[in-house]
Amino acid sequence: MSFSTLVAILASALACAAQTTVVVNGTASHNIPETLWGLMFEDISHSGDGGLYGELLQNRAFQEVTPGTVAALAAWTPVGGASIAVIADSTPLSSALPNALQIIVPDGVAGVGNMGFWGINVNASWTYNASFFFRFPDTLPSSDVTATASLVSASGGTVFASANVSLSPTADWTQVFTTLTPSASAPDTLNNFTVTFKDFSGTINTALFSLFPPTFMGQENGMRADIAQALLDLGPSFFRFPGGNNIEGNTIATRWQWNNTVGPLTSRPGREGTWSYINTDGLGLYEYLVWIELMGMQPIMAIWSGFSLGGQTVANSPDALAPYIEQARQQIEFVVGNTSTPGGALRASLGHPEPFTLNFVEVGNEDQFAPSTYLYRWPAFMNALQPLFPDIRFLATTFIFNPVLGPTPQSYDSHMYDTPDWFAKNSIMYDGFLRNGTTYFEGEYAAISVNPSDLFGTPANGRFTFPTMNGSVGEAAFMMGLERNADIVFAASYAPLLGHVTQNQWTPNLLAFDAGAVIKSTSYYVQQMFSLNRGDAYLPSTRADPSGTLFWSVVQQNAPPAFIIKLANTGADAANVTFQLPAAVKGAARLVQISGNPTDSNTPESPDKVVPVTSSVDAGQDMVVAAPGFSVSVVTVPIA
Ligand SMILES: *[C@@H]1O[C@H](CO)[C@@H](O)[C@H](O)[C@H]1NC(C)=O
Ligand SMILES: *[C@@H]1O[C@H](CO)[C@@H](O)[C@H](O)[C@H]1NC(C)=O
Ligand SMILES: *[C@@H]1O[C@H](CO)[C@@H](O)[C@H](O)[C@H]1NC(C)=O
Ligand SMILES: *[C@@H]1O[C@H](CO)[C@@H](O)[C@H](O)[C@H]1NC(C)=O
Ligand SMILES: *[C@@H]1O[C@H](CO)[C@@H](O)[C@H](O)[C@H]1NC(C)=O
Ligand SMILES: *[C@@H]1O[C@H](CO)[C@@H](O)[C@H](O)[C@H]1NC(C)=O
Ligand SMILES: *[C@@H]1O[C@H](CO)[C@@H](O)[C@H](O)[C@H]1NC(C)=O
Ligand SMILES: *[C@@H]1O[C@H](CO)[C@@H](O)[C@H](O)[C@H]1NC(C)=O
Ligand SMILES: *[C@@H]1O[C@H](CO)[C@@H](O)[C@H](O)[C@H]1NC(C)=O
Ligand SMILES: *[C@@H]1O[C@H](CO)[C@@H](O)[C@H](O)[C@H]1NC(C)=O
Secondary structure, rough: OOOOHHHHHHHHHHHHHHEEEEEEOOOOOEOOOOOOOOOOOOOOOHHHHHHHHEEOOOOOOOOOOOOOOOOOHHOEEEEOOOOEEEEEOOOOOOOOOEEEEEEEEEEOOEEEEEEEEEEOOOOOOOOOEEEEEEEEEOOOOOOEEEEEEEEEOOOOOOOOEEEEEEEOOOOOOEEEEEEEEOOOOOOOOEEEEEEEEEEEOOEEEEEEEEOOOEEHHHHHOEHHHHHHHHHHHOOEEEEEEEEOHHHOOOOOOOOHHHHHHOOOOOOOEEEEEOOOOOOOOOOOOOHHHHHHHOOOOEEEEEEEEOOOOOOOOOOOHHHHHHHHHHHHHHHHHHHOOOOOHHHHHHHHHHOOOOOOOOOEEOOOOOOOOOHHHHHHHHHHHHHHHOOOOOOOOEOOOEEEEEEOOOOOOEEEEEEEEEOOOHHHHHHHOOOOOOOEEEOEEEEEEEEEOHHHHHHHOOOHHOOOOOOOOOOOHHHHHHHHHHHHOOEEEEEEOOOEEEEEEEEEEOOOEEEEEOOOOOEEEHHHHHHHHHOOOOOEEOOEEOOOOOOOOOOEEEEEEOOOOOEEEEEEEEEOEEEEEEOOOOEEEEOOEEEEEEEEEOOOOOOOOOOOOOEEHHHHHEEEEEEEEEEOEEEEEEEEEEEE
16 A cells, blocks of 8 residues: 555545534424525616616717717717717707707718617627607708618628618607618627718707617517526526615715606606716616516615715705605505506506505615614604505615614615625524514625725725635525525525626626626526525524534425535535435435636636536435535435
8 A cells, every 4th residue: 555545545534534414404493485585786887778778779868968078979979971969959859858969961871870888789680679869950851861770890891780761851859760680690799880861961960769679578678688588597586676876876866766767768867877877767667667577576676765875865854854755655656556546557557557566665775874864764764654555564774783773674684795704604694683573685795805804905906806616605605594594584685786897886796798798607606506496494404613614504395395405615625514314315316516716707708617517416315415625516305
């Protein structure tokens, strides 16, 4: 026997000695709430405009821009010698959309182009809906003018699709529609949408352009299909929206206001979002709710609570607070009011007479940043709204129990951004909480950096650009604790959900995307493994050492009857863990496992670097699960 073989045998004996055994109790401690795993959304990093919202044109309606400036022309370029400018039209399209794009067309073929949201996906299997408004502000042309709408390569060399529309000579705003069907898919997303004019020279004013591909499940003014499908594939139960910081606004005037986001697009002014770009509000309250229903989710909807992120706060007086409380009441009424109420009637007029489901309303966002004023804002909103909507559970958004609020919150929304280690060590966070009726929503959490002293710093200092396996296994360890405490933790969502690869204000994000691709992160797969294998009842088991590297959770599934074991290994060393199950099992177990190097990420260059692998393993009542270093495993064991 060689020395190295001896060492190997000793090492393996030591590994065996250190082997972990988990005893699983057959008596469930609590049911898994049906809301447990879901999605948190706000428009950040173009997750809404340019992301989930299907519109392909950027700055389509010149909302909230300063006429005459170069910035007002963002995403637009003149084509063929036209000169273009954003003007405050003397005859505005609508009071919400006062700006127009004025095009001065010389002889020849000329017009205007839009680059989309840093690209346009031209797919030959799609038919695109294109539309815009026009009017001739000066001398009317003597006959119809032909406008050609096209999808072209940004270099101008290739025309993938084009269609002619006839513009009647009118000084009144008129909308024209056409469809575009590409003859071939573009090799990349460096494409523009153009509108050009031929045999016309003169001035034309244009407004509210739109270009839509087929949307997810055909929703009108709906969602980008590949992003929505990736979200559906997570099997989410809820959708928290519309923020997040983005509901707050940087000022009171620029807060998110539901009534500016419903009805015709011509009546939506848009707003300066909290995350440094203008929100079109094309993705409005009604679009959110219809889509949430299509996805089989339920909303966790936020109302504005009197505090804007820039520090403006509504004063502590009933008169000052009243209009904002009333606007929140109207927002809730729009969602759930019957059709005899103004809100319900408006909803019905848009096509949804039935109330939407609404069980949870969040009062603000992260009000730990303004705790002293939340002391009066919380009771003002609660005392007015809870009696009107007794079946809705309102969530407080300060730190849990801090400050002490009255009326006592039924639920809190708590947010955690930290290191992989923090998440593992804090998997016990909720274990010691009193079971006294208060429930918790872990509304935002993510491992974002390996550097605890510079958590929100740069990639050079440890901040993740994309989720890493180190972070994803840390989150999985934390999620074991959420399942163990799901009697009081009723919902949890990773955040942020979506971020444009290059146009982002925050990393990492669960899904990264650009104009053509969606990249599923390692944390996406971990979320999916938990969500699709959530089971029905939690089975208590031997406690994991919170300072160790192995974390687990065992649940029972009713149909088909099975034990579901989840195991995270946050360390580098492989381990075998034996789960002593409380009933006889049969046949083959299904193992879904993700593992990789701790620094591995799925990126645009290698989007499938780390993906879960499904295999079949022998089922046993003493079920041994082999956990490689930095891995998450889900084992479904059929009950005999
Ligand atoms: C299983 O849990 C039940 C209920 O909490 C408890 O009475 C019982 O002692 C537990 N069994 C074991 C083996 O720990
Ligand atoms: C084009 O669309 C089809 C159908 O939606 C889809 O299957 C395909 O992946 C798309 N191609 C690209 C390059 O996006
Ligand atoms: C497409 O848009 C880009 C960005 O605005 C611009 O640089 C380019 O000239 C445009 N191409 C065409 C053909 O209009
Ligand atoms: C659009 O009209 C022009 C003439 O103005 C014509 O040359 C062109 O073929 C037409 N395009 C389509 C797609 O019908
Ligand atoms: C495209 O236009 C058709 C016909 O008007 C309409 O049925 C469809 O809903 C539109 N698609 C989107 C995404 O709005
Ligand atoms: C929305 O409501 C606010 C406050 O009630 C009001 O100031 C604003 O004009 C409304 N917006 C629209 C588009 O009606
Ligand atoms: C509709 O809702 C209002 C306000 O909650 C209520 O007063 C009224 O009775 C309801 N009407 C019907 C028909 O349910
Ligand atoms: C994983 O993250 C922790 C911080 O939570 C860090 O200390 C550790 O070095 C990281 N591991 C690797 C291999 O990057
Ligand atoms: C539950 O206990 C916590 C901690 O003592 C307390 O802050 C909270 O108000 C209690 N909840 C209820 C509903 O009494
Ligand atoms: C786990 O068990 C397998 C099969 O018995 C064995 O080959 C492997 O070495 C064990 N791994 C560890 C880390 O003990």
